[in-house]
Amino acid sequence: MRTLGAGGAAGALRRFGARVPGAPVTVDGSPDLTRLFRPLRLAVVGAHDKRAPFDFMFRQIEQRVLKSGGVIFPVNPKLDTVFGHTTYPDLLSVPGDLDVVVILISDVVGTMTQVVQKKPKFVVVHATGFGEGGSEDGRKAEAELVAMAHGAGVRMVGPNTNMNMFEVLDEELTPKYGIVTQSGHQGRPLAAAQDLGYGISYWVTTGNEADLGLADFVDFMARDSDTRAIASYVEGFTSGESLRRAVRATIEQGTPWVLVKVGASPEAAAAALSHTGKLAGANDALDAFFTQHAVHRVTDLDELIDVTAALARVSSLPTADGVAVVSASGGTNAHLVDVLAGSGLPIPTLSERTQERLRELIPAPLGVSNPVDNGGYALLRGVGADIVDVIMDDPAIGVLVLPVSEPLPAMRQPIIDSAVRAHERGDKPVVTVSLMPSSNDPIFQEMTRRAIPYARNMRNAASAVHALLNHPARRFPDGVAPLAPARALAAPVGDPVVLDERESLRWLEERGLQSAPQVFVATDGDLAAAAEEVGFPVVLKAVVPGLTHKSDRGGVVVGLNSTEELTAAAATMSREFADDDLAGFLVARRLTGGLELIVGLTRDPLLGPVVMVGAGGTEAEALADTAVAVLPFDDARAGEMLRSLRIAPLLGPWRGRPALDGSAVVEAIGRLRAIAESGDVLELDINPLLVQEDGVVMLDAVVTLVGTTTGAPRNG
Structure with a gap:
């Protein structure tokens, strides 16, 4: 993850301050609302x-x-x-x-x-x-x-909208977040969060979005001086272009967007469609889009409220990725670190210098490595705020998470003092978290009065930290949103052209990918010569245009060690595919060892080309271990995709076998990215892609090209 130094974080956040209250928000292509x-x-x-x-x-x-x-x-x-x-x-x-x-x-x-x-x-x-x-x-x-x-x-x-946009909101509550929802009922709890002291700038329920839609309202609020963050309940998007326009505004203005997006299950997608007539979109592709564009997706409205309000309240961005925890309870520390680390957040050990300084304030044997256990004694001695200063001075720490539930009434004010010190430093954010939230809690009331980020449970605190680390002003400090090539996003026209395996491998070889040594033969009379050329043992594959899962019908036989076995296998295939358009056979050298992956490309109707990598072979669908990216993305993102797989550890040294060439996989993903950017491919599967100690090799592939109105490939 790219990080910013203190100057970079402050510079990115200055985009907030550059917005002048009451200034026009008219932007080219976006209506002034x-x-x-x-x-x-x-x-x-x-x-x-x-x-x-x-x-x-x-x-x-x-x-x-x-x-x-x-x-x-x-x-x-x-x-x-x-x-x-x-x-x-x-x-x-x-x-x-x-x-x-x-x-x-x-x-x-x-x-x-x-x-x-x-x-x-x-x-x-x-x-x-x-x-x-x-x-x-x-x-x-x-x-x-x-x-x-x-x-x-x-x-x-509208139509099919209500009057939420005209509700009278509490102008005194600051800072504020905006609300854009596709359901009035689901937006009601977000607006009712004013009772918790959270300010609301605007609330709109978009209805059918026949004209003005979610993107227009997100765009407007992102550019509004009173709106520090945006919360949304989303069922679907009217178009990929409008979604990209919305995220472009949030990135340009450094305004974080947090949303609940339903439709992850087929049942929810169907319900969303019937409610507003919008497509839910492919869940994994949307997740990738959100991740790549610093949009933070949450699971429910409770999390949505806490995270959005926390983002609205911060006055600084993390200067590092590390997260620190300090409290008066070893048990609370252990539980909280479990939640934070379990969500993927880094909990680094504090530097030796930091631990030395903490030991001057906290008696042994209480832990000072991270999490930090002050045992409560330090709080009662009035050094809680000093402990916070020492922890936040550590350059590896970007965010402090501070539990604020009081174990004893005498600790109430010291806990408040610690939270206030952390917040008012202004160089790194703090997220406070309660274990027993109540609007009557004096600590909660003080956090509200001082607009200090506050989460009502540990899960929400972890989510808020993730959102801070991926804040658009941190991810894109120059305020420039990534743009996919227009050609890649253009809707395909004409009938698709499906290449058989031989044509697919040749097409991909022309674009820099390598396949296993193999020979195509039109008749079984040439099998022996082909096997002699590639060398036994061999793999025999039927070449049948339009057939993608050959192995399901016996169209792939591996481990053939003689001409007799090869001829017999070909005869069996000829009988099996007698009623199909059998074009011939591929005789390929059998390669062993390594790791089988699948890499591919498809087109999402909302987001355009989607590049995928995952566990490959005949069990690929059953394993369902995949990661995807949408355009545009770079090699760093490709590496993240690869490392996120459950089978990723198998790329390293394994039971006496040397490490495999992960960099070659990243390069292969990059070649698929270039293919996606061309806009010439509708679908592409390389399965398996064999990862070896030195390089990768395609063992099978199917390519479907975008056609033209004449039926020919657009770029064959």
Whole structure:
């Protein structure tokens, strides 16, 4: 992982300070949503003061508009007033220009005919019955709304959205995070976290995203001066381009984005589709995308709240990857280190100099190597804050995790003092963690008052530390988002062209990959000469265009030691594939030893080319030990993919066998990356790729090229 020195971390965080409160956030290609969230002139079509839930909705909108210093115009031909406001019979009767029109009634299309004449900046559509159900009629009706709005220069939220964006938020709570959700119900706990002292800048539920969508709101909040982090509940993405645009904004502005993304299971993906009509996306590819773009994925709303609030509160970035723990309890230390290290966080031993300084403050035999056990005595002696200083001075430490549950009332203030010292140093972040969270806890109240990062359990604390180490301002200190080649992301056209194994291996050899010595023969009469050329023992493989799993039908026979065995195997294959388009046979030298991997390339409909490496051979699917990356990525990421595999230890020295050539695997992944960047391949499997002591060799491969409208390969 790339790390920053103190100057680099501070420089990256300065991008936060460069944002001026109240400054315009208009960016090329991204709409300025200021007047959507802070409207000065807003009309509500279908306003009511006695009919639920429209009475409640109107009141909610009214409070937000008035707090913005604006004017609200209720539209209802059947009422004279709504909560004391004069009503108008139709939208065209409302005087002057409008920032926002909210449509609460079901006659959306009829109302839109007046919207296009009134030309507000935004229209918000509450009604359902459009594209969310997946029906063709619903999608057509939704497209009609968008066409009408765009024809008048109007941007639309919804349909199928609620009024969360107009809720009155507590302006006094700082720092703040923004909320973008695809479910109002799932967003409610995030906003209710104001009761825990967490500030909220904006909250929007995106609805069907027929026009304005998740990416637009994330983009806006990432550039907003009041928003220090963004929390999202996500069911799906409308397009890969919009997702990339959202992460580009978070990287450019150094604004962390934390999200719950459902759809990991087929059942959840189906539920998400039925809810908003969005594709869930391939889970492993999305995980890779998030990791590569410093987006932090969490498992539930509780974790989402703690992590996002912690990110909003930090005033510095880690200057190293190491994590330190200090508390008054050896048991707490052991438990917390188990959770932190178990999540993959490094817990380095403190330097000898640091331990010497700690021993001056902490009596033996209490541990001072990391975790640090102050035994409580040091706290009672008033040196807890000094201990924090010594630990955070260690150059290997980037984040301090500090349990703040008081074992004794006398330790309450010393614990607070330690947390305050760590936070106010301002050079490295601290994450405090409670073992018994309560809003009545004086320590919690002090952490809230001072805006010190606070987690309500150890898991959430570990997640917050991961998010800090992968903060976009730390990962991308120059604020430049990685861009995949446009050609690679372009949607393929034409019919795919599937190469047989012989053609696939030759195609890959032309691109720098090596295959085992082999000879193709069209008839069994040439088998003996082919075997003599490559040398026994050999492997015999049937060449059948379009057949990818030959071994399932006896199309691969290994360990043939004579011409007689070779001829007999070929005869059996000829009978098995008599009804197939058997093109001939490949006679290959049998290579032994090494480790079999699979490397491949596929296209995700949302994210484009996805490169994969994993445990290979005939058991590859059963083992399911794989890692993936999306474009763009570098060799360092390829190395991370390889090391993340469960079988990665087998690449090292193993039971008397020398280490295998892992660098050659990284190079092979790099060649697949170049192929992916060309945009010429739809799918590619090399299985197995045999890793030897010196180099890698392809033993089998299937390549499917992107076709053209003429049916030929785009680049064969």
